[in-house]
């Protein structure tokens with residue numbers, strides 16, 4: 001096997017073809033394991049031979065990193081965490097000893113913003129950048145993108161690699177690219193105007209941003225379904241695209257279908273978790289591009305299909321800064337599904353619905369914000385945004401209060417009638433208790449009470465004092 005694989009940049013499937021690569025996407029699980037093992041053997045050997053970090057990190061392992069016999073041996077390599085990367089990059093700035101190519105071959109520098117600690121840096125070589133484009137083109141093809149589409153990328157073009165990854169994939173596929181960006185004052189109003197002029201057929205953004213775009217359009221007197229021309233949307237960065245009620249809301253608002261995507265910036269090609277145009281909820285794991293294991297959050301041992309755990313990701317064709325067995329900290333459940341697309345990949349059946357750190361424990365029950373979002377969006381009085389307030393009185397259990405907006409119409413008609421208002425509050429309380437299994441407090445707020453986000457929504461307000 002040739003490693004890293006060489007791709008022909010002049011290859012394009014014919015538009016009516018379902019697959020970019022039928023062979024890779026529909027092979028039997030046993031054949032796929034063989035393909036993955038061959039790629040991982042080469043990837044781990046290469047990283048071990050070229051990276052001072054991995055030489056040290058694998059110092060005490062019981063297996064031979066230059067000659068892994070099977071996927072079980074691969075699973076004995078230590079898990080890499082964000083803290084490991086931070087520590088290594090602090091000791092050996094800026095990249096750490098991860099870089100396996102001459103430093104002048106770094107083609108792009110990206111990273112995380114560092115809102116929760118020291119920023120992490122990714123150095124990406126030109127060959128890797130091209131392979132990212134190839135992988136994303138293949139996956140976007142599966143999502144339904146075709147060369148005659150126009151893709152609007154309505155996410156910020158910065159250090160954040162998400163928008164660039166979407167762009168390079170759409171470019172490689174041969175679509176018309178419309179890198180609009182986001183985040184500047186007044187930019188969403190301009191996005192509305194440009195959408196009505198250019199009529200892009202595909203949108204990349206976050207689910208929150210798509211809803212914000214629709215709200216802005218309506219305020220400006222447009223109807224997102226009739227005045228825009230979106231055929232489909234692909235999202236990352238938030239669980240919304242696999243939250244059934246949010247998915248339906250976006251699809252109904254724009255009259256299009258949506259596809260959930262995204263692993264982690266560190267793992268770019270981050271589209272290796274991606275739905276297709278048929279999948280109702282969740283994401284296929286394009287295992288031959290980025291290999292995903294599911295790991296128990298406590299024991300850190302591998303879990304079988306059907307179980308819930310933390311996805312751990314590995315590059316399979318990275319020469320510049322490979323990440324091997326990288327701990328995502330996300331929570332998901334994986335299984336095989338019988339998808340009409342015919343792809344034989346395992347699937348994160350409900351997408352990524354939580355973070356190990358975001359999991360709220362209320363009276364012994366695990367509660368994820370995405371579940372609460374799903375319930376709220378199913379209630380017609382809901383006004384569009386919410387916050388979760390966590391409090392703890394000394395010596396007592398944690399209390400969760402859901403602050404939910406009530407639609408402007410409902411609020412206006414009932415504001416002066418507390419009894420009617422109380423009915424809505426009780427309905428919210430009952431529906432939430434039924435869905436999550438424990439009682440939570442509910443406070444109603446007028447529509448627009450909470451700030452709309454152009455990026456990832458931050459909805460948890462943690463007022464607990466450490467006890």
Ligand SMILES: [Zn+2]
Nearest residue numbers: 276279339341
């Ligand atoms: Zn599918």
